[in-house]
Amino acid sequence: MANNLLTISADGRPVYLHEDLTVLCQAFDWAAYSRCFVLVDTHTATHCYPFLREILPADHQLISVQAGELHKTLDTCQYIWQRLTAAKADRRALLLNLGGGVLGDMGGFCAATYKRGIAFVQMPTTLLSQVDASVGGKLGIDFDGLKNHIGLFAHPEAVLVSPLFLKTLPANELRSGFAEIIKHCLIADAAAWERLQAHTELGTLPWMELIAHSVRIKAEVVAQDPREQGLRKILNFGHTIGHALETQALHSPQPLLHGEAVAIGMWAEGFVSKQRGLLSEEAFGQVDQALRCWYPSQQLSEEGIRQALPLMLHDKKNSRQTIMATLLDGIGKAIYDQPLTIEEAQQALEAYVALGK
Numbered sequence: 375m376a377n378n379l380l381t382i383s384a385d386g387r388p389v390y391l392h393e394d395l396t397v398l399c400q401a402f403d404w405a406a407y408s409r410c411f412v413l414v415d416t417h418t419a420t421h422c423y424p425f426l427r428e429i430l431p432a433d434h435q436l437i438s439v440q441a442g443e444l445h446k447t448l449d450t451c452q453y454i455w456q457r458l459t460a461a462k463a464d465r466r467a468l469l470l471n472l473g474g475g476v477l478g479d480m481g482g483f484c485a486a487t488y489k490r491g492i493a494f495v496q497m498p499t500t501l502l503s504q505v506d507a508s509v510g511g512k513l514g515i516d517f518d519g520l521k522n523h524i525g526l527f528a529h530p531e532a533v534l535v536s537p538l539f540l541k542t543l544p545a546n547e548l549r550s551g552f553a554e555i556i557k558h559c560l561i562a563d564a565a566a567w568e569r570l571q572a573h574t575e576l577g578t579l580p581w582m583e584l585i586a587h588s589v590r591i592k593a594e595v596v597a598q599d600p601r602e603q604g605l606r607k608i609l610n611f612g613h614t615i616g617h618a619l620e621t622q623a624l625h626s627p628q629p630l631l632h633g634e635a636v637a638i639g640m641w642a643e644g645f646v647s648k649q650r651g652l653l654s655e656e657a658f659g660q661v662d663q664a665l666r667c668w669y670p671s672q673q674l675s676e677e678g679i680r681q682a683l684p685l686m687l688h689d690k691k692n693s694r695q696t697i698m699a700t701l702l703d704g705i706g707k708a709i710y711d712q713p714l715t716i717e718e719a720q721q722a723l724e725a726y727v728a729l730g731k
């Protein structure tokens with residue numbers, strides 16, 4: 375192991391972790407490819423690419439697209455495919471996706487379909503993409519207003535992770551990604567949850583350790599159930615109610631970031647777990663305290679809740695009109711495919727709103 379480079383296997387491919395980008399890039403054999411294309415968005419072009427420009431193969435070529443979920447579309451893919459075609463990228467070309475989950479999902483999708491598939495590397499630059507989106511092989515784009523509607527499963531040659539990029543990430547994006555770290559502890563590692571509770575400031579968190587821990591948990595779960603037929607659903611803790619809130623808030627004056635919505639979803643699904651006797655009062659008390667410490671000002675109106683709940687029925691993960699949720703069976707253990715009624719979800723969210731009164 376050169377220079378304490380950390381390597382975790384995910385989807386049979388290496389995830390390399392190191393703060394130093396030179397060490398990180400040395401772990402990958404760039405020379406094995408005919409040409410390297412680097413996909414950036416308007417933000418990662420400014421904040422991330424300058425650190426890599428001199429490290430990457432000298433003849434690499436940049437492809438830049440607009441930032442944000444609104445651009446995770448077929449139009450942007452068409453532009454990326456056109457740029458690859460114009461540059462005569464052959465089947466041995468490599469696409470390096472330098473960005474958050476939007477670029478990773480979309481760039482991976484473009485690579486996996488260009489000339490029936492060229493190699494790609496994920497270099498995630500948001501916390502959310504480092505601990506979640508870049509592992510597990512799900513790629514795709516939004517279509518006709520539906521999130522991740524068109525896509526496929528395919529695996530990168532490698533994932534290169536440096537917490538260095540988090541320094542320029544807006545604080546709300548950092549906090550949003552942190553919700554997935556909390557989730558991984560709650561569903562799979564009670565001891566890590568204990569350790570996490572010692573922290574109360576985002577600025578002083580041991581990112582390398584936390585990211586490596588989350589990547590290991592996600593990789594282990596995905597290895598056991600790559601196509602989400604069973605166990606992988608534990609990763610949806612907080613997401614049944616969270617997704618509905620996120621979708622509802624999309625059109626409100628105060629949209630919620632994904633992790634902010636998931637944090638409320640975890641509170642509510644934790645509450646349901648307590649009501650069902652799966653989670654003790656004491657354990658739920660810990661969840662409540664931590665989530666309200668990290669996510670103190672989430673305003674939910676009663677009107678918003680009423681509008682959000684029916685949206686749970688449209689969740690891709692439900693089978694036949696029954697809402698299926700993942701609940702906590704004690705801290706560090708999750709159970710999936712638990713039928714959840716709208717009334718239970720409503721009661722949980724009303725309890726959440728009552729906290730703020």
Ligand SMILES: NC(=O)c1ccc[n+]([C@@H]2O[C@H](COP(=O)([O-])OP(=O)(O)OC[C@H]3O[C@@H](n4cnc5c(N)ncnc54)[C@H](O)[C@@H]3O)[C@@H](O)[C@H]2O)c1
Pocket residue numbers: 415416417418421422441442443446473474475476477479499500501502503506507508509510511512513521522539540541542543544547632
């Ligand atoms: N494939 C999966 O398994 C999976 C899992 C979770 C989420 N996702 C997808 O991930 C996407 C969300 O990802 P995200 O939260 O990373 O959003 P994102 O990619 O839109 O990034 C958030 C914002 O931060 C900017 N940014 C990125 N890195 C930066 C940096 N280092 N410094 C400053 N700004 C930076 C981006 O340009 C963007 O404006 C969604 O489309 C979601 O569907 C996929």
Ligand SMILES: [Zn+2]
Pocket residue numbers: 506554613632636
């Ligand atoms: Zn999520």
